Amino acid sequence: MYEHDVIVVGAGGAGLRAAIAAHEEGADVALVSKLHPVRSHTGAAEGGINAALRDGDDWTDHAYDTMKGSDYLGDAPAIETLCETSPEEVIQLEHWGMPFSREDDGRVSQRPFGGLSFPRTTYAGAETGHHLLHTMYEQVVKRGIKVYDEFYVMDLAVTDEADPENRECHGCVAYDIKNGEIVGFRANNGVVLATGGDGQAFDHTTNAVANTGDGPAMAYRAGVPVEDMEFVQFHPTTLPSTGVLISEGVRGEGGILYNAEGERFMFEYGYANNAGELASRDVVSRAELTEVNEGRGVEDEYVYLDMRHLGEERVLDRLENILHLAEDFEGVDGLVEPMPVKPGQHYHMGGIEVNEHGETCVSGLYAAGECACVSVHGSNRLGGNALPELIVFGAQAGYHAAGRDLGEALVETGPSAAIEHEDDLGAPVEPGALGPTDDDVAADGGERAADGGQLATPAETVERTVEQQRQRVERLKGRDGRNHAEIRDKLQKAMTRWVNVFREEEGLKKALEIIRECREEYQHVAVSDPSDTYNTDVIHTIETRNLIDVAETITLGALARDEFRGAHWRAEHQERKDDEWLKHTMVQWSDGSPELYYTDVILEGAEKAYEPKVRSY
Numbered sequence: 001m002y003e004h005d006v007i008v009v010g011a012g013g014a015g016l017r018a019a020i021a022a023h024e025e026g027a028d029v030a031l032v033s034k035l036h037p038v039r040s041h042t043g044a045a046e047g048g049i050n051a052a053l054r055d056g057d058d059w060t061d062h063a064y065d066t067m068k069g070s071d072y073l074g075d076a077p078a079i080e081t082l083c084e085t086s087p088e089e090v091i092q093l094e095h096w097g098m099p100f101s102r103e104d105d106g107r108v109s110q111r112p113f114g115g116l117s118f119p120r121t122t123y124a125g126a127e128t129g130h131h132l133l134h135t136m137y138e139q140v141v142k143r144g145i146k147v148y149d150e151f152y153v154m155d156l157a158v159t160d161e162a163d164p165e166n167r168e169c170h171g172c173v174a175y176d177i178k179n180g181e182i183v184g185f186r187a188n189n190g191v192v193l194a195t196g197g198d199g200q201a202f203d204h205t206t207n208a209v210a211n212t213g214d215g216p217a218m219a220y221r222a223g224v225p226v227e228d229m230e231f232v233q234f235h236p237t238t239l240p241s242t243g244v245l246i247s248e249g250v251r252g253e254g255g256i257l258y259n260a261e262g263e264r265f266m267f268e269y270g271y272a273n274n275a276g277e278l279a280s281r282d283v284v285s286r287a288e289l290t291e292v293n294e295g296r297g298v299e300d301e302y303v304y305l306d307m308r309h310l311g312e313e314r315v316l317d318r319l320e321n322i323l324h325l326a327e328d329f330e331g332v333d334g335l336v337e338p339m340p341v342k343p344g345q346h347y348h349m350g351g352i353e354v355n356e357h358g359e360t361c362v363s364g365l366y367a368a369g370e371c372a373c374v375s376v377h378g379s380n381r382l383g384g385n386a387l388p389e390l391i392v393f394g395a396q397a398g399y400h401a402a403g404r405d406l407g408e409a410l411v412e413t414g415p416s417a418a419i420e421h422e423d424d425l426g427a428p429v430e431p432g433a434l435g436p437t438d439d440d441v442a443a444d445g446g447e448r449a450a451d452g453g454q455l456a457t458p459a460e461t462v463e464r465t466v467e468q469q470r471q472r473v474e475r476l477k478g479r480d481g482r483n484h485a486e487i488r489d490k491l492q493k494a495m496t497r498w499v500n501v502f503r504e505e506e507g508l509k510k511a512l513e514i515i516r517e518c519r520e521e522y523q524h525v526a527v528s529d530p531s532d533t534y535n536t537d538v539i540h541t542i543e544t545r546n547l548i549d550v551a552e553t554i555t556l557g558a559l560a561r562d563e564f565r566g567a568h569w570r571a572e573h574q575e576r577k578d579d580e581w582l583k584h585t586m587v588q589w590s591d592g593s594p595e596l597y598y599t600d601v602i603l604e605g606a607e608k609a610y611e612p613k614v615r616s617y
């Protein structure tokens with residue numbers, strides 16, 4: 001068993017920043033990651049990082065834009081922390097050597113991004129995430145932080161108390177991808193989950209194959225609520241054949257969207273008369289699909305994004321990467337022809353419920369980055385706001401996991417923060433009736449509850465989890481059964497078909513039915529590759545289980561929320577219902593099934609109270 005003070009699971013932007021912060025606190029830190037750190041998906045981030053750095057800009061304006069972008073479902077204290085702290089974190093990156101793009105006078109460049117009232121997105125060409133990862137990885141290497149890469153974390157080592165608030169996390173268990181060994185990691189102080197997104201729950205996504213929601217699924221099964229899972233962002237400019245992202249930076253630099261008739265539809269049809277192409281992502285995605293649905297799309301599928309008028313010099317200077325992506329993945333030369341684009345799954349606003357310190361309701365378990373929901377994005381994230389979240393709240397999680405007391409968290413976490421479950425929320429489903437079955441829990445690593453009783457020492461808790469996971473892999477390898485890929489494919493298609501930009505009650509119910517079928521079929525899943533060396537069959541099989549859990553919580557939340565807010569559009573409910581729905585959705589695994597409850601959104605910040613307004617661009 002490996003032992004460290006702080007174990008950070010995931011080595012993308014959030015994990016690296018958390019590890020550096022914990023190390024600064026004097027902790028012995030380890031990063032455990034299924035990928036090498038610089039292969040983490042943060043490396044795919046193109047457009048930039050929002051920070052109010054310039055004269056004429058102010059972090060309070062950034063906070064206002066973020067709250068408006070969230071459609072008033074973000075928590076004001078967390079949003080204010082994000083926007084106030086982002087500039088110092090960006091300056092810290094610059095001091096660590098991040099090669100930001102610069103103006104002729106040497107200042108770091110900033111460009112406009114969707115939903116922002118000021119051009120405050122700092123960037124490094126169209127490869128911002130790549131440089132961010134390398135800059136922070138250098139700091140990790142410099143500090144001698146131990147990195148266990150190609151270790152796939154299968155589960156958390158958490159004690160058994162009936163009430164999750166009384167549970168403790170003592171570490172995690174990982175599958176050593178190189179040799180198939182199952183090893184325990186004991187954390188003396190804390191475990192930080194920084195496992196990134198879960199776009200693989202959908203079949204058209206900008207996310208990497210590694211983005212499988214492992215963190216939220218593990219935390220959820222350990223009893224931590226997942227928050228606002230119904231809010232999934234669909235980015236308006238992805239390449240149709242692959243889902244590869246064409247950065248919002250293209251529109252930030254002046255790129256224009258056209259329909260098949262050559263009309264600049266954002267203005268022509270009044271989708272966003274002021275901001276046009278730079279309206280918030282949810283608005284632009286709906287506009288594009290409306291164009292397609294009304295017969296003005298190209299090949300009934302997509303629209304065009306044109307950057308030819310920007311000129312070769314500017315494109316090569318600021319968007320060169322985009323030229324390569326369009327050429328390599330779509331065979332289009334962006335300098336001479338418009339690029340085909342359509343909406344694709346891109347980001348998950350929801351995630352593991354945490355407070356501003358990254359704490360969950362399980363003692364010793366923290367989370368940060370895309371897998372977490374500190375609630376700064378609410379129902380819609382603004383472009384350029386994820387990367388600051390990684391560094392601001394990644395650092396917070398790292399400091400706290402290492403034991404630093406930074407004072408009271410302004411945003412609470414855990415069931416204690418919950419308002420009473422209200423029966424009059426109009427939820428059209430009985431949550432318990434749709435949840436995972438007891439069979440499922442018993443068949444796949446759920447022995448924890450069956451065994452009962454908290455073990456005496458943290459080390460024994462880790463050892464017991466190691467043994468459970470060893471048996472789990474043996475069981476999967478020792479039987480014939482369904483291949484994970486068929487189940488995953490079915491799940492992804494259902495999510496893309498029914499839980500997409502436009503959502504209808506019947507479709508959501510259909511999706512839930514299919515997700516339950518997938519869960520049932522998963523009872524008979526088997527690993528056919530017997531080897532111990534780089535056995536991706538084992539990993540993908542376990543990931544598929546995680547995707548099923550994540551997909552179910554997304555769909556349950558979406559079905560219950562009978563309003564239209566941010567990225568969550570409902571055919572039957574075309575208004576935002578502030579009287580009923582200024583609430584965060586919490587889904588918690590309880591007694592073998594998901595339970596929904598709600599907590600109040602905090603609109604009162606230290607700086608100001610935010611009054612929900614009509615959101616137009």
Ligand SMILES: Cc1cc2nc3c(=O)[nH]c(=O)nc-3n(C[C@H](O)[C@H](O)[C@H](O)COP(=O)(O)OP(=O)(O)OC[C@H]3O[C@@H](n4cnc5c(N)ncnc54)[C@H](O)[C@@H]3O)c2cc1C
Pocket residue numbers: 009010011012013014015032033034035036037040041042043044045046047048049050128129151152153154194195196197206207208210211214215245346347368369370371383384385386387388390
């Ligand atoms: C194409 C693209 C472009 C984007 N552009 C921007 C942008 O310009 N600006 C912006 O603000 N946001 C952008 N975003 C969003 C932003 O990049 C992501 O939200 C963010 O990078 C996620 O960082 P993370 O550290 O949370 O996760 P990741 O960078 O995805 O890292 C996750 C880590 O967890 C590890 N991991 C996962 N599961 C396990 C497991 N079971 N065991 C061990 N390790 C595990 C992985 O190996 C990896 O190291 C973009 C997103 C995409 C997809």
